[in-house]
Amino acid sequence: MFFKKKTPSTEQSEACESASAEQPAPEMPGYLQELRDRITAQDLPAMVRETAQLEWERLTGMDRSAPESGISINYLEFLLSLPWKAVTRDNLDLNRAATILKSRHLGLDAIHERILEFLAVKTLIGRQRPTILVVDDEEIARTNLAYVLEKDGYDVSMAQNGLEAVYYMDKQPADIVITDLKMERMDGIQLLGTIRKQWPDTSVIMITGYATVDTAVTALQKGADHYLSKPVNLTKLREQVRTLMEARERASHLHGPVLCFTGPPGTGKTSIGRAIAEALERKFVRFSLAGLKDEAELRGHRRTYVGAMAGRILLEIQKVGVRNPVIMLDEMDKTIQDFRGDAVSVFLEVLDPEQNASFVDHYLDIPFDLSQVMFIATANMAENLPAPLLDRMEVIEFSSYTYREKEAIARQFLVPAQLKRHGLTTQDVRLTDEGVRSLIRGYTREAGLRGLERKIADVCRKIARQRVDRQEADSNVPVVLDEERIIALLGAPLFTQTRALSAPRVGMATGLVWTATGGEIIFVEVARMKGSKQLLLTGSLGDVLRESAQAALSYLRSNAAMYHIDPGFFDVSDIHIHLPSGGVSKDGPSAGVTIFVALLSLLTGRAVRQDVAVSGELTLLGDVLPVGGIREKVLAASQAGIRQLVFPRKNKAEIEALDADVVQDLEIVLADEVGEFAKVALVQEGS
Incomplete structure (x- = not known):
């Protein structure tokens, strides 16, 4: 027998190993233990x-x-x-939702109706109980499964073979079919094939006591969603049923609308979104996309970068703590799209119901389900959004407020709110009808209400200052804000309403245009002088408006005989077309007919009625194409004292949809071709 001689170094090594074996394992740091827990x-x-x-x-x-x-x-x-499973339960009480919407907004009845329709659909879907069909030739087996599933809240039917199951499916298709494999008359595989042909959306769970790898592979290849062997593990079955039902519920959310609110600033787009969240009792998130150009701000940075973090979408969901909030994507049309990045392209995935169930943030790097989020986008100009993105959204237009609506909103909402914010009460300040009209018409020019709200706040601040400085003789006497007092507090009115002229004029026509702040009337002036066939265009005109002027002149030159004009009128002449307010840029096709009427007036010597306004896009053949912004244009005409309007007949549907108070005291004429516009606008010969 041989023994290894221990050297000093060997003894030291063994001693170290023995000592280390006796020492306890180092304790896990507290933060690691907390994370594991x-x-x-x-x-x-x-x-x-x-x-x-x-x-x-x-x-x-x-x-x-x-x-x-x-x-x-x-x-x-x-x-x-992150709230992987946390959700808020929707409150689908339509009466409550209608009350909330009406109490927050005035003059948006069509918008309210669309929101209530959306809630009504969710209500009907929520009332439907999930249905399961249990198919088994053993009565005890199907009865036990039905008992367990009914306790979980499902509506369960039973069939003893495949033929009976097909009969029940014909009457009312089930969401899930749980079927045995071996049955008489029609087995589970045959039933599976029939379901996949006739009811492809129904999920199928196959159960058998003859479980083999081959049968499992066959069932899954034929289209079964899950495969279980007997005796059935009820915990696994219930979990699989719950998973399939959640997938079906998620699929039902896929067909829900992604709303896009478009319209001028201050028309209530953001506040309507907040009211929707309040009506549903969901969390509300809003973030502005104006100036956004980096895709990483939405989708996050990859963790290889120093200081990497998740995108705004997941960060906002993390803050609210639920995965089904209402997220408002504000000012989407102002997102920057250039060679440096295109953040809007992220929303092609986020707003696509077929993709957002597995949204991948670069930082998180695993799918997160956004299918239950209600997205609402806002934009001032929907035309500025890419067409593929618009295709994923339902556009709801917010129109300008009428003067009557602004007066009512000021009295009911804006004035009380501003008085409260500035330490005043209705006992301290009384705003007269004349004062409200003075604020609206003399100090604001907008489609929405933000400017009006700021002016009311300005008045409240000045009254509060006077109260504190004791400039009021008796602080118990309310301040009456009539037109005279408004002017004393705010100074001379900032705006004067453009009014239609009273006397007919030769070579001057009144048109209607749409701007980002609502409708406006414009005057088109034309002059003729000796020259060399030049068309002069002034007034800060855009390319489209310049082309409209050229088309109107060409149409008149090619149809001079029909209008009794000298065919050579342009040979030794220059034509000058001018739109006043040269400091304001103007563009769009709506002024084509207006330019034609002004030119025809100049060349025939017939005056244009100044109480008539026209709007339409002119073609070289004299046809008139429809125009947009009908409601805003009608409002502008009414405010300017116009009494008769001429629109293209193709805008008939939009005109008939206008509220009665919008068209009050106005006569609207519809025309197909440009000559009909001229008959209405020009003073009749001999009159």
Whole structure:
């Protein structure tokens, strides 16, 4: 027998190993233990739990002082803070929703109706109980399964073979079919084939006591969603049924609308979105996209970058703590799209119901379900949005407010709110009808209400200052805000309403245009002088408006005989077309007919009625195409004293949809071709 001689170095090594074996394992740092406990305790989806565990294991092998350690901890903290399953339950009381909408807004009845229709659809879907059909030739087996599933809240029917199951499916298709494999007359595989042909949306769970790999593969290849062996593990069955039902519920959300509110600033787009969230009792999130150009701000940065963080979408969802809030994407049309980035392209995925159920943020790097989020976009000009993005949204237009609506809103909402914010009450200040009209017409020129609200706040501040300085003789006497007092507080009116002229004029026609702040009337002036066939266009005109002027002149030259005009009128002449207010840029096709009427007046010597306004796009053949902004144009005409309007006949549907108070005291004429416009606008010969 041989013994190994121990050297001093060997003895020292063994002593060290013995000492280390006797020492306890180092304790796990507290933050690691806390993270592991949170991963274990939270109800996370399987993929998320697996990702968190792998990241935690990776973290435990890192040096605590390494930069990667902090990155990994931040990632785990963010992943565990996301609401993977937390949702708020929708309140689908239509009467309550209608009350909230009407109490917050005035003059948006069509918008309110569309929102209530959306809630009504959700209500009907929510009332439907999920249905399950259990198919088994053993009565005890199907009765036990039905008992368990009914306790989970499902509506359960039973059939003893495949033929009977097809009969029940013909009467009312079930959401899920749970079927045995071996049955007489029609087995489970044959039933599966029939369901896949006739009811492809129905989920199928196959159960059998003759479980083999071949039967399982065959069932799954034929289209079964899950395969279980007998005796059935009820926990697994209930979990699979719940998973399939959640998928069906998510699919029902896919067909919900993505609303896009468009219209001028201050018309209530954001406040309507907030009211929708309040009516549904959902969390509300709003963030502005104006000036956004970096895709990473929405989708996040990859963790390879220093200081990487998640995108705005997931960060906002993290803040509210639920995965089904109402998210308002404000000012979407002002997002920058250039060679440096295109953030709008992210929304092609986010707003697509077929894709957003598995939205991947670059930082999170695993899918997050956005299908239950209600997205609402806002834009001042929907035309500025890419066509593929518009195709994913339902556009709802917010029109300008009428003067009557602004007066009512000021009395009911704006004035009381501003008085309260400035420490005043209705006992201190009384705003007369003349004062309200003075504020609206003399100090604001807008389609919405923001400017009016600011002016009311300005008046309240000045009254508050006077009260504090004791400039009022008796502070108990209310301040009466009539037109004279408004002018004393705010100074001379900032705007004067453009009014139609009274006497007919030769070479001058009145038109109607739409602007970002609402409708406006414009005057088109034309003059003729000796020259060399030049068309002069002034008044800060855009390319489209210049082309309209050229088309109107060409049409008149080619049809001079029909209008009794000298065919050579342009040979030794220059024509000058001018639109006053040269400091304001103007563009669009709506002035084509107006320019034609002014030119015809000049060349025939017939005056144009100044109480008539026209709007329409002119073609070279004399046809008139429809125009937009009908409501805003009608409002502008009414405010300017116009009494008769001429629009293209193709705008008939929009005109008939106008409210009675919008067209009050106006006569609207519809015309197909440009000569009909001239007959109405020009003074009749001999009159």
